[in-house]
Amino acid sequence: MKHTKNHLMFILSLISILLGVEFFMVFDRTTDSYEDGLKKGYSILVVSEVPRSTEQFHTLNSHITQSEAIDREAIVTQYINDISKEAKTKLIGNLPYFYSLHLDSYIDASVIQKIKTDLLKDIEIRKVETFGEHYLAKYRLFMLVKFMLRIFILFLSVVSFFLIIKQMEIWKYAHKDRMQIMELFGATMTHRSGVLFRIALIDAVLSMIIVSTVFAYTKYVWAMQSNIDIVTQHYEKLFRVSDIAVLLLSAFVLVITSVYWVVYSTKGVQE
Amino acid sequence: MPNMITASHLTLAYQNEKGYNEVIKNASFAIRKGEFIFITGPSGSGKSTLLKSLYGEMKPIHGTLHINGADMTNISSGRLQKLRTELGIIFQNYRLINEWTIAKNIVLPLIIAGYNQEIQNAQANRLLRHIKLSELADRYPLELSGGEQQRVGLARAISKNPVIILADEPTGNLDKNSSNVIWDLLESACLQFGSTIIVVTHKIPELFSLPYRHFIIEGKGIYETH
Ligand SMILES: Nc1ncnc2c1ncn2[C@@H]1O[C@H](COP(=O)(O)OP(=O)(O)OP(=O)(O)O)[C@@H](O)[C@H]1O
Ligand SMILES: [Mg+2]
Secondary structure, three states, X not given: OHHHHHXXXXXXXXXXXXXXXXHHHHHHHHHHHHHHHHHHHOOEEEEEOOOOOHHHHHHHXXXXXXXXXXXXXXXXXXHOOOOOHHHHHHHHHHXXXXXXXXXXOOOOHHHHHHHHHHHHOOOOEEEEEOOHHHHHHHHHHHHHHHHHHHHHHHHHHHHHHHHXXXXXXXXXXXXXXXXXXXXXXXXXXXXXXXXXXHHHHXXXXXXXXXXXXXXXXXXXXXXXXOOOHHHHHOHXXXXXXXXXXXXXXXXXXXXXXXXXXXXXXXXXXXX | OOEEEEEEXXXXXXXXXXXXXXXXXXEEEEEEOOOEEEEEOOOOOOHHHHHHHHXXXXXXXEEXXXXXXXXXXHOOHHHHHHHHOOXXXXXXXXXXXXXXXHHHHHOHHHHHHOOOHHHHHHHHHHHHHHOOOHHHOOOOHHHOOHHHHHHHHHHHHHOOOOOEEEEEOOOOOOOHHHHHHHHHHHHHHHHHHOOEEXXXXXXXXXXXXXXXXXXXXXXXXXXXXX
């Protein structure tokens, strides 16, 4: 009974660390694509007197990788309805050229400011709109959420690790006499700690299986049935087979470290 | 016969905050293979401490100590581990493994040496008969009396026919009859397997049939009586 309780404590602590690891991976994958989306969705609006090509924008600032001319006729049609064909043509002829510029991945407020000044060096460019405030607020909020989640996962892992160490203290106490007596009769370290390693490795595999099952269930059953857009869109990112390897490796590293800790701290006999 | 144990100017001490507390000082002796040695001395004189140095639990702070060819002042952990498989130790406080049955405790040295289950069982049964505890084979140490645990400790020490037997008060808790069982077993280990035997005791048995030597520990010195 006491034994089972000890096991459960150890497995639960391991599970919470592994859950943290898996969450971290899933979160990283999903937010990466969200971050990508934020970057792709971002654009700078440029008003120019004469037509400009992507190459020309790119020479002004190398972060600009794509430019899209905004259809002037569409703008006019969108805002002014009752207008004759001639008047419309005339109006369009008088309009400047509008471009929407896309950047390579790097985004930072100062970089965007620099891009703006670079663009304005071109005398034909009349106006540059970076939508700085709106964009930054969104990005900062996103980064804050990401940061807080990471701190939370880290905190969870640290607490669980202390629980594991605590559990190891109990094991150490329970196995100390046996290991010391075996040492006095010439048992090797591997032999003395064999039982502990066996228990710990079994627990590691069990925890890995439990965590994998939870995430696999989430992916293949829950996510499939849910009609939540963001879930179905990122369905593929929820759990990957390669995660099992990462989880198993983390679990093994954890238990092997803790068992060695127990074994080394019981070495030598104090009476 | 070659020397099994050689001590020269041996000094043993416990370290504390103030420095060293010497227990044995400048002792020299030699014990040949197959000898039977009794060690006596007042309580606290350092008998258990001397045994500790013989099984490598304590290193000499001065002098030299050689056991079965191993230099104990400078022994690697691998060599010490191997040396210990050749020893049979009986502790003053028994030191049985409480989570193991009596039968399993007895064959600990065989388990460590990797003998198969059949040999383990046969040896356990044989020794349990000798120490008259066959009925208790499946019990655990804490379910035994002190004297019974002591006999189990002896059976464990001799179960793999060790080269050297180190016994700390092996009859300390036993009546005359049980004590005689212990002495018989130790005598036969010495006669049959040529084990070198060192026994710490407060009373040398009156009817002891083997030739033996007697060391006394007193005032930090080790002296042989004649
Ligand atoms: N672990 C230890 N740390 C410090 N001092 C110790 C330790 N063990 C024993 N001593 C001291 O060393 C001295 C010798 O102790 P030891 O146990 O060798 O005596 P002993 O001859 O076996 O006594 P007894 O007949 O009572 O078993 C004693 O003064 C004791 O207090
Ligand atoms: Mg003693």
